[in-house]
């Protein structure tokens with residue numbers, strides 16, 4: 477029997493106030509399925525109110541050095557409360573506690589890098605005097621904030637991906653209306669509390685919870701929103717793009733990430749790194765390794781090592797220090813992954829390890845003898861499943877990596893400099909990681925895909941480019 481009194485209720489965060497609503501919704505602990513918190517459900521009036529305050533706040537001074545101080549202070553407070561945030565992540569996402577602590581540390585770094593970038597936003601001199609008839613002119617550009625930014629975030633990395641949006645947006649002098657994922661809103665609300673404590677001026681950040689599609693639609697209807705920055709599924713990304721009209725849109729979408737293991741690779745290193753980076757957060761990471769292409773000469777030996785490494789992965793309760801893989805976000809997701817694996821096996825794939833489901837937990841799974849058109853290769857699994865295939869030539873594997881609707885990141889293990897450089901030129905992705913798996917990311921690097929993986933880059937320096945407008949100032953002297 478659940479004691480509802482113990483479950484904290486969060487209001488909407490609008491203009492530095494906590495606004496309670498008649499309707500609330502429950503956020504569950506993804507492992508125990510017990511209530512973790514209750515959150516408010518926003519109406520269209522709340523959405524419009526938040527946007528109005530966000531717009532008004534732009535008229536109040538918020539100098540780059542002040543932005544720097546607030547974001548640095550927020551990072552400091554976050555690190556001081558690392559364990560508290562990590563425990564909430566473990567509950568609301570089902571993310572193993574060690575990984576949750578890592579996400580909090582990365583979120584603090586994202587805030588710190590955003591703070592540093594606040595002091596580096598600069599235009600450039602433009603030699604207009606070089607044009608005939610403009611001899612007496614001088615010009616330079618300045619970067620100005622876009623204005624009100626709506627940030628819509630997914631469930632899988634609800635702390636760091638929120639920081640990747642609000643950090644650069646605030647650093648660049650914008651106001652933000654944040655809509656976190658319905659199933660994982662608690663960390664975002666706690667972050668708002670923390671930014672307020674760090675001295676963020678009123679009106680610069682609002683957090684709206686409730687029905688994602690509905691709030692998203694109300695934000696899209698509000699013409700005072702100047703930009704949408706979204707991370708999530710390609711379906712919703714396309715919808716936002718189609719409804720945003722002429723406003724700016726940055727989209728971080730899905731991927732069916734490939735990692736290639738060439739015949740000259742260090743196989744121990746490759747097997748260890750790939751098994752580590754295939755099953756993090758139960759594979760619910762959009763650069764998680766999904767398709768593994770192994771050169772035919774080393775296939776047997778690599779596969780044996782990969783299976784050996786995967787056997788050591790501990791599955792279970794996210795708050796247990798030993799756990800590597802916890803539950804998926806919901807039972808239906810684990811059932812979907814189970815059905816895709818079953819279908820692949822019926823089509824001829826070999827189940828090397830895993831293939832087992834216990835409630836919302838799906839065990840780390842390796843499939844071999846796959847063909848590129850199976851769902852587990854062609855579509856985004858977003859679960860703890862990898863599909864291993866062989867190749868015989870460099871050109872063949874590059875073509876197969878590129879034979880995808882997506883192009884976020886890929887990995888390549890090789891010691892052959894020429895092959896690495898050929899891949900760097902020819903593999904169609906936003907990022908190629910040589911001698912590590914596709915899932916390598918640090919937070920100040922440019923991150924974003926091509927094709928259906930989206931448009932625009934994250935990483936504070938690069939996101940600030942998206943979140944500012946370049947204005948040219950010309951003097952007629």
Ligand SMILES: NC(=O)C1=CN([C@@H]2O[C@H](COP(=O)(O)OP(=O)(O)OC[C@H]3O[C@@H](n4cnc5c(N)ncnc54)[C@H](O)[C@@H]3O)[C@@H](O)[C@H]2O)C=CC1
Pocket residue numbers: 628629630631632633655656657658687688689690691692693707708709710712713715716728729730731761762856858884929
């Ligand atoms: N490229 C990247 O960096 C990442 C991409 N993803 C992708 O996200 C997906 C999984 O995350 P989910 O949270 O399930 O994705 P989702 O697209 O269902 O939801 C993402 C966010 O959009 C909101 N939303 C839902 N319908 C909407 C609508 N009609 N208008 C506006 N907003 C709406 C949701 O409430 C949530 O906040 C996967 O496909 C994955 O590849 C996830 C993490 C990172």
Ligand SMILES: O=C(O)[C@H](O)CS(=O)(=O)O
Pocket residue numbers: 632633636637760761762763915916917
């Ligand atoms: O795309 C994702 O799922 C995340 O951006 C990957 S990471 O930031 O957690 O590495």
